Amino acid sequence: ALLLDGKVAMISGAASARGIGLATARLFASHGATVAILDLDEGAAIEAATAIGPQHRGYACNVADKDACLQATERAIADFGRIDVLINNAGITQPVKTLEIDPASWDRILDVNLRGVLYLSQAVIPHMQAQGSGSIACMSSVSAQRGGGILGGPHYSAAKAGVLGLAKAMAREFGPSNIRVNCVTPGLIQTDISSGKLSDQQKTEIAASIPLNRLGNAEEVAGAYLFLASNLSAYITGAVIDVNGGMLIH
Ligand code: NAD
Incomplete structure (x- = not known):
């Protein structure tokens, strides 16, 4: 069966x-x-949207810009009439150490990875409330769980850990509106x-340290997002789904 039949998803x-x-x-x-x-x-x-099919749409949106989030949301609502699923996926990283983080880099990494989740959620949630349903995955x-150490610097770990707190708080706040909010925590x-940013030799060494012995691919994270977007996860909110090949086992 089609898991998202008739649903509108913003990513x-x-x-x-x-x-x-x-x-x-x-x-x-x-x-x-x-x-x-x-x-x-x-x-x-x-x-990207038209390559998938003519009914899909693409919009400019810098998630760190609140007006841009409101505008893109209004355009999607004008085109589709509703938003059932929001995937807060945008993010950037930077491989630096603590003493090298300058103020502009801190702002940039926190703005896209964390502030962006707030702004786009603030734009979309009122529409989900009006519909009486919605699913958000962040x-x-x-890096948030193990303190980085792979690609992102400490500011990236902080931003991604912030996402966990923000998403859990939104899950609590909007559960009564039948809006679920969950997170995914991919490995490499x-x-x-x-x-x-990583040499082939570094990738081979990292793969050897992962129980599934390989890096992940984009489709495998998409699968976790699909589960969280669909009604298969209808009673799951405030959860964190690891997609890491066993790199971190709690
Ligand atoms: P990617 O660079 O291919 O995709 C990131 C996308 O976000 C790009 O299309 C980029 O243009 C867009 N983007 C950047 N800044 C933006 C902004 N301000 N507003 C809107 N869009 C913006 O990399 P990816 O690996 O597919 O990353 C997707 C997400 O997964 C990111 O949040 C990243 O931090 C996270 N993540 C990636 C990994 C990994 O190993 N690849 C692991 C854990 C988490």
Whole structure:
């Protein structure tokens, strides 16, 4: 059966060709959803959406800009009439150590990864409240749980840990409105976010330390998002789903 038949899903950071967001958009569409792809560049977002099918739409949205979040949401509502699923996926990282984090880098990493989750959720939630239902899934990271150590710096760990707290608080607040809020915490997934930042030898060494003995791929995170978006997870809210091959077992 189609898990998202007739649903409208908005996904941030979903135009990147090898990224988790676009893999999620494709998987959701294959399960009957209509997708709204948000990304920094409007042309790239539109191109990504139309490659999936003519009913899908792309919108420019810098998630760290509250007005941009409100505008993209209004445009999606104008086009589709509702938003059933929000995937707060957009994110950036930076491989630096604590003493190297300058104020601008702190702001940039916190703004996209954490502030962006707040702003886009603030834009979409009123529509979900009016509908009486919604599912939101937010991108955290194993870096939040184990204190980084793979790709992102301490500011990235802090931002992704902040996402866990924000999502859990929203789960509590909006449960009575039948809006569920959950998180995914991926380990090392092969996308462009790590390209050029890890050598092949480093990847081989990391893979050897993971119980499943390999890095993950974007489709495998998309699968967890699909579960959280769909009614398969109807009684799950405030949860954190690890997608890490066993890299961290609690
Ligand atoms: P990616 O770089 O392919 O995708 C990130 C996307 O977000 C890009 O399309 C980019 O244009 C977009 N983006 C960046 N800043 C934005 C902004 N301000 N507003 C809107 N969109 C913006 O990388 P990915 O690996 O697919 O990353 C997706 C998410 O997964 C990120 O939040 C990342 O932190 C998280 N994550 C990735 C891994 C991994 O190993 N790849 C692990 C854990 C978590």
